[in-house]
Structures are given as C-alpha cells and as structure tokens.
Amino acid sequence: MSDSAAPIDESPAPRPDLKIVSSRVYRGPNVWHYEPAIHLVVDLGILEDFPTDQIPGFTEGLLERLPGLRNHTCSRGRTGGFVERLNEGTWLGHVAEHVALQLQQEVGHDMRRGKTRQVKGERGRYNVIYAYFDEGVGQAAGELAVRLVNDLVEHDPEFDFDAELERFIVRGERSAFGPSTQALVDEAVSRDIPYIRLNTSSLVQLGQGVHQKRIRATMTSNTSSVAVDIASNKELTLTLLSAAGLPVPRSQSVRRVDDAVRLANRIGYPVVVKPLDGNHGRGVMLDLRDDDAVRSAYQVAYDESRNGWVIVETFVTGKDYRCLVIDGKIAAIAERVPAHVIGDGTSTVTELVERTNADPRRGVGHEKVLTRIKVDQAAIDLVADQGYAMDDVPPKDTQVLLTLTGNMSTGGISIDRTFEAHPENIEIAEEAARVVGLDIAGIDFIAPDITQPVRETGGGIVEVNAAPGFRMHTHPTIGDPQYIAKPVIDMLFPPGAPSRIPIVAVTGTNGKTTTSRMIAHIFKGIGKKVGMTSTDGVVVDERLIIRADASGPRSAKMVLQNPRVDFAVFEVARGGILREGLGYERNDVGVVLNVQPDHLGLRGIDTLEQLADVKAVIVEAVPRNGFGVLNADDPLVRAMRRRCSGRIIWFTMSEPGSEIRTSVDDHCRRGGTAVVLEHSDKGDMIIVKQGRRSMQLAWTHLLPATFGGRATMNVQNAMAAAAAAFAAGASLHDIRQGLRTFSTNYYLAPGRLNEVQVEGRTVIVDYAHNAPGLRMLGDFVDKTGDALDATTELGHITRIGVIATAGDRRDSDMIELGEVAARHFDVVIVREDNNPRGRARGRVAELVAEGVRGALGDGVRCKQLEIVLDELEATRHAITVSNPGDLIVICVDQTAAVMSVLESYGKQAQPGARPQREGDLDNAVADPDFIPSNP
CATH class of the missing domain: 3.90.190.20 (Mur ligase, C-terminal domain)
Structure with a gap:
C-alpha cells in the first residue's frame, strides 16, 4: 500500500437493528394512559447511536411514504412539530410510535395519542406506547412501523412498502365496523354510553349489565324476530300490506319457470322477477316484457333464493325511493339511482366505469360510503340493451346504466329527499313498518315523484326490509346527510335512561378481597344483583360462576356483559393492571387500601413508589362525579389524592389529635367526608363524618368479621367498605346492617380469616x-x-x-x-x-x-x-x-x-364413622362446597 492511500473509515454505520422485544395490549386505563393503548418494548441496537438527522435520506424517505406525518404535532403542539423533531434528530423508537399512529390513520382510525420513554437502566431500549381502536390493527401497525423504519435505514429488496400498506389497509377495512354500525357506535359514544364489541363482525353491546342493549348492524334488541321473518318473505309482506289497504304491486311466488311465465302473462307485462327471500337487490330482474325475458330472469333470481321460491310481480314504473322508519317515525328518505356512467364524448364505457370506480369514496362491499361498480355479464347485457358495447364511446351527457336496481351495494348513488316527501307518502311508509312490526325498517317505494301522493301517481311499496343500511342516508352522494343514528339510540336509551351500572373498584396489597366482599354484601342486602370479581372467581348475585383468579380485566368485562348485574364490585390486582389495564373505561368509586412490599421485582416494578403508581390507576379512572376512597394512614395512598378527578373520602384509624387525624378533620370541616375511629370506654366506634356532621355507624366489636375487635385488619377493611358504600349511595342503615351480617365464614369469605x-x-x-x-x-x-x-x-x-x-x-x-x-x-x-x-x-x-x-x-x-x-x-x-x-x-x-x-x-368423631386413612377423603366431606384438590 502506498503512503498516499486514503485512511480507512472504521466508524460504525447504521444497520436495520430496530426490533420488538415484547408487546402488550392494554384494554382500559393503564399505567401509561387513561385510555386503551398498545405497549411495545423496542431495542434500537446500534441505532441508539444514530438519531434521524444522522441517517442520510431517512426523513425524506419517511415523509415520501407517509405524507400524513407532516400533520403530526408531536411535543411541539403545532402542525409540523414532528417533522421539526425529525430534522433536529430524534430516536427511531419515537419514529416508530408516530408511524404506528399514522398507519392507523390510513385505515380511518383517527389515533393521535402516543409517547416513547427509555426503559430505565437499559441503553437502547424504549417503551413505545400508542393508542388504538382495533387491537389487531394496532398491533399490526406497530409491526409494520418497525419494518418500515428498518427499511429506511437500509433497504430490504424483499420489502415492498406499498404492497404491505395495501395488505394492512385491507386488514383494517375487514375488521372495521360497517357504516351503519359505526354510526350507531359513534352516537352512543357521544352520549357517554359504553359499548363492548362482542365478535369480530357487527354484534355490539351498548350499555352495561342490566341496562345493556345489543345491535347487529341495524338490528337491535327491540327488533322482533317474527317481523324479520315476515320482511324476509316478500310475498307475505305484500299480502299483509295489501290487506292493510296500502298500495302494493300484484305478486305471487312460484317454484318453476313455466309457472313464472304463466303468472307473468296473467298479471300482465312488464313484470319483475326476484327471489322470495333476497336482499341487497341481488337477483332482482326488472322491466321484463316477454316470456323469454322471464325465463332468463327466473334462473338468476332462483340462484339467489335460499328457499327456492321466486316472486313474479307487476313492474311499477318510477324512481326508486328508500324510506327509513325508526320507532314508527320517518327518519330519512333517499332517492336511489342505479349504477351508471355519464358519457363525455371521448371515453369508452369501460373507461368511464374505471374513472367512476377511482372515486376514493368507493370501495369493495360496504367498506366505504359508495360501492365500486361491478362489470359482470348482466351489466354488459344491460349496456347492450341500451345500444352500446363496453368499448363504445357514448355521446356527451348520455347516461348509461350498469344495473337496473338502485341499491348502494351494487354501485348506486343516493340523493337525499327527506324533506321533500308528501305527507301521505310518509304516512304510508310509517304504516307499512307498523304492519310488518319492525322497529327499524327500510320501505322501498317506486313512484314517479315522492312529492306527490303515490295513490294518485300510480306508485307503491315494493319491499319492506329488515336491517336496512344507513349509509345512503348518512353519506348521500347528493344532498345533506341525515343523523339517523340519533333516533335509534333515543329508542334504545330514551332521554334519562341509564346505560351504566355503578362500578366500585378495590385495590391494595392486602385486604382487597375481604373489602370487596363486604361491599358486595352490603349492596346485596339492599336488593342489588351484584357482580363481583376477586382472586377466588367471578360471583354474580352470590353465585360463583367461575372458580379462578378473576382479579383481571377479562373478568371485569364478563361481569359488565351479564344482563342480570346492576352493581359491580371489582377486585383489581397489580398483575391485571400491568398485563392488560383495567379492562373497563372508568369506575365510580376507587378504593385503595394500602401499598406494601409484595410482588416487587416482577414486571419491572422494583420499588414501593412504582407499585403505588400501578395501584393509582383505579384512582385516575375515577370521573369528576366519582369518589376516591383512600387510606389516610398510608403515605403512598395518601399521595394519590392529587391523581383523583373526583372527590376524596378518607378512612383512618389514627388517634384523634394526631397529625393525620387533624388533617382528615380539616378535610371534613371544608365539607369533605371521612370514616374514622373513635375510642371510648365502651369500645371503638366507626364514625362517618361529613362536613360538620358526625354519624355513628357501628361498634367494631359487634361486627362479626372483626372477632370482637381483635382483627384490626378487618376493622380497617370494614371502614373502607363503609366509605365505598356511602360514596356509592348506600344509607347508613344499609351499611350498618351489611357489616353486622357479614362474617368471615367459609361461605361469605373463603380463605379469609x-x-x-x-x-x-x-x-x-x-x-x-x-x-x-x-x-x-x-x-x-x-x-x-x-x-x-x-x-x-x-x-x-x-x-x-x-x-x-x-x-x-x-x-x-x-x-x-x-x-x-x-x-x-x-x-x-x-x-x-x-x-x-x-x-x-x-x-x-x-x-x-x-x-x-x-x-x-x-x-x-x-x-x-x-x-x-x-x-x-x-x-x-x-x-x-x-x-x-x-x-x-x-x-x-x-x-x-x-x-x-x-x-x-x-x-x-361421629359415632359409627370409619377411620380416616391418610390421603382418603371419600365420604369425609359433609358439605358439597368443600371440593378437595389433590388430597
């Protein structure tokens, strides 16, 4: 090597080292945020030494692939803030957070919350936390975000981001609610009505426990099964409507093509042939004018029929109108225009269809507000009937139909006509819904003009549909959208009707199970159907339905889904919070008993202060009109008062005159509430203090659970339970009676004293x-x-x-x-x-x-x-x-x-009993609730 050779640059270069070490889905308030979130722990590897400003072309490439990132505010609080951070230099874990959020926005999930924090004591590892709407989509977003960041560091020839993004979007659209379901869920959320998705499709529970209602698309808990069956039978529907004096076409069902031809001749051409139990316009053949047309149409309708019956009915001419009736009242009316294209004088029919389908509002099926026009043989034949081939160029402004029916699912468009319909037509539509018995009905009118009475213009009702789609009304192609989710939610939850059940959550290192049972026992005595979760299982109305450690979020969800429960008491353990969050949105009363050294060294919780942060989640989940019940004697619990949005109720066993007791008394003088202990020669009395009032509750030695006052831990648990019950609306008499009748026997508190x-x-x-x-x-x-x-x-x-x-x-x-x-x-x-x-x-x-x-x-x-x-x-x-x-x-x-x-x-010990052999428990157990395990 010559002396003039250039020196070798041995400085390290960035490599695609970013990887996900672990991931977790929080399904409720958690240690990172008040709302559901996904938590990734990522390892940057060598990329810890390479912020974004030190990776050539990284920022430009990222913004080229995801331009929406330009709108992210990040910590700057203004549009473009994240781009500023990229240019200044930020670490790639932070970038992955923003990419995961933006990917979700690409599928219509408007998620904006996120944070990235370094894992304490571990160089190059970061906690990446971001919001999600659908957990499957959220997790996939995190995985794709990491792959994209690595690809921008060093391109992987096998990674095609555009193709991966397309697959990700398709996945998101498959898991998303349909337009109708989403409209109802959005309206419920706007009214503070909680919802639980019950499957991967459109089955949703609105409300909790005894107040719950269910929807599946636009069918509700109020929808009559008989009415749905009637609406599914087109012939029966028209028969009932005709009997009620409503205008309908003549019709009859047949099972053979020859019968269809004979019937068409009897009622007179033109006719319509359609499946007896069809929907979404599938198999509907219109304006048939001769026997050959009926024969051809019959097979199409038969193929779409589930039971083999086909209807032949009079063809009513006019425009296609959908009248939406909710709870007996017209909510919206839309004119449906069949899928078509308008000639421009230069483009072929095929090109016009492609241009129309390029509209971003159009998608596959019901995934978007409009459906792409499908060019099948029926469409080609219909175009031919109008005198064109698919390669022909129609004259300018000429309308070419691709279908005859105006269904949105076949590519049609909608025009809002809600405020144009004649009152008589509105009355007919409402009467039709009542005759069939549907709470939500789609009444299909064919009429020359909806503004004129159909009895005079010759129109009529051709169908009544159960579970009608909402998107033609919520997203009309022309006209103003109608907010039809409102009357549906009004029907399910009339103004003033409750949708939530009271939730009391209890946490602490020790005593939470006994306290939870005391609270549940108090409200059982009031007459409530209490759902309780604890380390022993899930209990509904004092019946153990699941025997397991049920102090986690999945068990809480199970209680909220139970239609008998009208009051919930949740024991909330540290492990469940760290694993999945609370699993529900908020609790009306949050009780924290103590924070003591247990479970330390697990899941990254090494100090009491960190453990307190975990248990404080239920305090943070208390709304403004709720209560935090806190142990004033525990300094870590006492500090949680600053994290509670609601009012604080203290409980303390401190002596009068002590610093803690003085502080609690000051709290009461300012109008607050506390449960305290007063000592006397006769014993210790539990006192409820509210403002300047002091109300005697019970002598501790007379409460069975305290064993004559000797079990001080249960004295404290009873005080916490009394405070929680008082916050939840129980009277002093009911609280007193509940505590007096609660004992720590095996049946009320197995394994607890x-x-x-x-x-x-x-x-x-x-x-x-x-x-x-x-x-x-x-x-x-x-x-x-x-x-x-x-x-x-x-x-x-x-x-x-x-x-x-x-x-x-x-x-x-x-x-x-x-x-x-x-x-x-x-x-x-x-x-x-x-x-x-x-x-x-x-x-x-x-x-x-x-x-x-x-x-x-x-x-x-x-x-x-x-x-x-x-x-x-x-x-x-x-x-x-x-x-x-x-x-x-x-x-x-x-x-x-x-x-x-x-x-x-x-x-x-009983006379005549046989000797007990070691390991032999046959016939030794007097009570069937004693279930031996590995004796």
Whole structure:
C-alpha cells in the first residue's frame, strides 16, 4: 500500500437493528394512559447511536411514504412539530410510535395519542406506547412501523412498502365496523354510553349489565324476530300490506319457470322477477316484457333464493325511493339511482366505469360510503340493451346504466329527499313498518315523484326490509346527510335512561378481597344483583360462576356483559393492571387500601413508589362525579389524592389529635367526608363524618368479621367498605346492617380469616402470604391467643402457624416472612404451594425457614421449626402436633382442599364413622362446597 492511500473509515454505520422485544395490549386505563393503548418494548441496537438527522435520506424517505406525518404535532403542539423533531434528530423508537399512529390513520382510525420513554437502566431500549381502536390493527401497525423504519435505514429488496400498506389497509377495512354500525357506535359514544364489541363482525353491546342493549348492524334488541321473518318473505309482506289497504304491486311466488311465465302473462307485462327471500337487490330482474325475458330472469333470481321460491310481480314504473322508519317515525328518505356512467364524448364505457370506480369514496362491499361498480355479464347485457358495447364511446351527457336496481351495494348513488316527501307518502311508509312490526325498517317505494301522493301517481311499496343500511342516508352522494343514528339510540336509551351500572373498584396489597366482599354484601342486602370479581372467581348475585383468579380485566368485562348485574364490585390486582389495564373505561368509586412490599421485582416494578403508581390507576379512572376512597394512614395512598378527578373520602384509624387525624378533620370541616375511629370506654366506634356532621355507624366489636375487635385488619377493611358504600349511595342503615351480617365464614369469605373448631382446637384459615399481611394476622393471633390463655387451666396455649409464600417473590421477602412468623407462633411449620413459580422444589421453604432461624436468637416466641412441603400434609401435621385448646393458623393456597381436611376430622368423631386413612377423603366431606384438590 502506498503512503498516499486514503485512511480507512472504521466508524460504525447504521444497520436495520430496530426490533420488538415484547408487546402488550392494554384494554382500559393503564399505567401509561387513561385510555386503551398498545405497549411495545423496542431495542434500537446500534441505532441508539444514530438519531434521524444522522441517517442520510431517512426523513425524506419517511415523509415520501407517509405524507400524513407532516400533520403530526408531536411535543411541539403545532402542525409540523414532528417533522421539526425529525430534522433536529430524534430516536427511531419515537419514529416508530408516530408511524404506528399514522398507519392507523390510513385505515380511518383517527389515533393521535402516543409517547416513547427509555426503559430505565437499559441503553437502547424504549417503551413505545400508542393508542388504538382495533387491537389487531394496532398491533399490526406497530409491526409494520418497525419494518418500515428498518427499511429506511437500509433497504430490504424483499420489502415492498406499498404492497404491505395495501395488505394492512385491507386488514383494517375487514375488521372495521360497517357504516351503519359505526354510526350507531359513534352516537352512543357521544352520549357517554359504553359499548363492548362482542365478535369480530357487527354484534355490539351498548350499555352495561342490566341496562345493556345489543345491535347487529341495524338490528337491535327491540327488533322482533317474527317481523324479520315476515320482511324476509316478500310475498307475505305484500299480502299483509295489501290487506292493510296500502298500495302494493300484484305478486305471487312460484317454484318453476313455466309457472313464472304463466303468472307473468296473467298479471300482465312488464313484470319483475326476484327471489322470495333476497336482499341487497341481488337477483332482482326488472322491466321484463316477454316470456323469454322471464325465463332468463327466473334462473338468476332462483340462484339467489335460499328457499327456492321466486316472486313474479307487476313492474311499477318510477324512481326508486328508500324510506327509513325508526320507532314508527320517518327518519330519512333517499332517492336511489342505479349504477351508471355519464358519457363525455371521448371515453369508452369501460373507461368511464374505471374513472367512476377511482372515486376514493368507493370501495369493495360496504367498506366505504359508495360501492365500486361491478362489470359482470348482466351489466354488459344491460349496456347492450341500451345500444352500446363496453368499448363504445357514448355521446356527451348520455347516461348509461350498469344495473337496473338502485341499491348502494351494487354501485348506486343516493340523493337525499327527506324533506321533500308528501305527507301521505310518509304516512304510508310509517304504516307499512307498523304492519310488518319492525322497529327499524327500510320501505322501498317506486313512484314517479315522492312529492306527490303515490295513490294518485300510480306508485307503491315494493319491499319492506329488515336491517336496512344507513349509509345512503348518512353519506348521500347528493344532498345533506341525515343523523339517523340519533333516533335509534333515543329508542334504545330514551332521554334519562341509564346505560351504566355503578362500578366500585378495590385495590391494595392486602385486604382487597375481604373489602370487596363486604361491599358486595352490603349492596346485596339492599336488593342489588351484584357482580363481583376477586382472586377466588367471578360471583354474580352470590353465585360463583367461575372458580379462578378473576382479579383481571377479562373478568371485569364478563361481569359488565351479564344482563342480570346492576352493581359491580371489582377486585383489581397489580398483575391485571400491568398485563392488560383495567379492562373497563372508568369506575365510580376507587378504593385503595394500602401499598406494601409484595410482588416487587416482577414486571419491572422494583420499588414501593412504582407499585403505588400501578395501584393509582383505579384512582385516575375515577370521573369528576366519582369518589376516591383512600387510606389516610398510608403515605403512598395518601399521595394519590392529587391523581383523583373526583372527590376524596378518607378512612383512618389514627388517634384523634394526631397529625393525620387533624388533617382528615380539616378535610371534613371544608365539607369533605371521612370514616374514622373513635375510642371510648365502651369500645371503638366507626364514625362517618361529613362536613360538620358526625354519624355513628357501628361498634367494631359487634361486627362479626372483626372477632370482637381483635382483627384490626378487618376493622380497617370494614371502614373502607363503609366509605365505598356511602360514596356509592348506600344509607347508613344499609351499611350498618351489611357489616353486622357479614362474617368471615367459609361461605361469605373463603380463605379469609375462617375459624373452624377441630377436636377442641381453634383453627384459623387465612390467605396471608406476605410479611405485611402476616404481621397483621400475627397481631390478631396475639390477641386471640391471649384470650384463649385466660380460659385454659395451664395459663397458656400453643400457637402453631403453617406458613408459605409464592415462589415469584424476592428472597428477602421470603426471609422476612419467616422472621415475622417467628415473633407470633410457638411452632412454625413451613410448607410450599403446589406451583413453585420457577423455583426448585423446597427452595422457597428453605428461604422462609432461614428467616425463622435468623430470628430465633432475638428472644422471639418461636421455639420449634418444621418443614412439611405438601400443604395438606402440613395441615394434618399441625393437627397431630397440637393439643385440644391450642390455636392453629393455616395460611392457605388450596382453601377448599384444606377445609375439606379439617372437616374430615369432625366426620371421624361421629359415632359409627370409619377411620380416616391418610390421603382418603371419600365420604369425609359433609358439605358439597368443600371440593378437595389433590388430597
């Protein structure tokens, strides 16, 4: 190499490294936004070092492919803001966000919300969040956005963006609502009526629970099935209309072509031949003037008939009008003009059709407001009947018909005539809808002029259609659009009619299941049909319909779809929020009990502050007329008041005069509401404070769930439930009665502080599985144990704890659980859940036992530690090592199976009962609700 050779440039070059690491669909309010969103985690790879201003030609190429990006405001808040960011240099994750939004706009989904944030502590990785209307289209938009960005960095010869965009648009159009359904959904949304799409087509639920109505295109919950059957039978329809004295053509149905010819001769030419049960104008043959024409037309109509019957009827001459009748009143009238082209003196018929179909308003089927004209053999024959071939050039201003019927689905156009119809014609159309019995009917008139009475001009009704299309009225080719969705929604939801059911959402680290059950029990007592979701399953009107962890968004949707439910209580878990968001739009009351260290280290949540941000989602989902019920004693929960749009109701167990209590009292003096605890010689009283009023609710020791006031966690849960019920409109009497009748027995609160007597032993079954929960349970154990000590001749009883935690917790959390247990139990038996969640069998138990051993030297209560991994074996072992009078606490995973084991001891004690063999639970369970699991 010569000394004059140019130096080698070893600087890295941009490569198409952008990739999607993970994706998630949020179906409701979530940690990123108040509305549904798609969350992509993308890795830029080497592109982290190459913002857009350092990639030659990138911005120009992007704007050439998606010119709509020029309108994006981005963070600048003005049109063109995103282009400014591109020119200044922005990272490609941010670009992918905007491309995904613009791709959705290309299919008519006007999505504009998005944000891109770097993943904390990970270079080159970004959270890309953007709005969506249809989740399938939204996800596809994200994937195509990444491919496009990579292609602009380095072109992939196998990537054809135009072809990919076309496929993406087709997919979007397939998943989109039709024009009629979309009009109804838009009107419902404008009135704050919620909707749920029930399938991939046009079946939609409007409203929630008991208030729900359903639509499928323009058929509604009010549409009579009998009326639809009548409208589907053209001959029967005309017979009924004729009997009512309405003007209709003479007609009769036949099943043979020879019969059709004979009938045509009898009623007189010209005639119409059409299928008895057809729709959308398919198979309709008009203006037939001889026998040969009838024979040819018969086969076309027969092929479109589902039942093999064909109608022959008098051909009524005139213009084609569609009268839309909704709830007995005319809503719109459109003149339908058959598909046609107008000659310009230079273009052939084929060229004129192509030019007409190029109109951006025309699409395939019902995907757009107009349908493309289809050139088939029938169209070619019709053009020939008018004296032209497809290659001929019609004279200027000459109209050439491509079809005889004016249906929009065959390429026709519409002219609005709503305010031109003669009153008598309006009366006839409304009467026809009543005769058939349709709530939404399309009445087809053939008349020379709709402004003149059809009885005088010779016109008449030729068809009555169920589920008539709306697009000819909402998007007329000529004239003003008619807002016909309004009378439909007025019919389904008259002014003042409710469409939503009250929703109370409860979250927190501990206590949310019991609190949810208390709230549901209060409103059950009022007479409500309560739908509740919890970690135990979905409950509707106190009937468990699904047994599973149902604290996520899918279960909430299931409750909102149930037509019996008129009040909803949702237990909302951290995992569901992170996985899919809330799954519903908003909650009238959001309850946050506490934020304590549990589930940390999972799904990117490493600190209590991050966990609080997740749980605050239900507070952010409270509307202005709603309530946030917050625990004033928890600083992280207290801080959520700034994130609530509604009013705050505090609940606190703080002593009067404390800083927290003083702040709560100030809140009440300013007109706010709170639930507080007042101490006296007679006990603790729950007080509801509103403004300057103080209203006594209940003594804590008289509430069964508090075990005489010893279960302080349930005192707090009862206060939260009282606050939520008060916010949701329950009276003090109803709240008081609900709390007085709610107990933590197996039937009302399985696995939540259930007390069972087993051969003289007091057994408490609870779900406590983390250190904060066990600490509160331990306080209850101490108080209960002291009370039992006073009743025994020995002066003390043994306190035995069977404990465990989930395998996906941090090592430090497991060790802390053992330390807490050692402070409250004389004997600690460590078990494991059946599912160790990724841990080796025995590892979780060993970590918990490590915590117990570490605490033994600190003067704690524990004197004995044992490890029995199987839950049911651990339960039996606890009974075996105990004596009558002892207190046993079992922290369960399989509640039903454990209760079955405990119940079996009672069965053995009965006279004549056979001995219980280990692992044999046949005939040992007295109650059918105790369903053993892997005994």
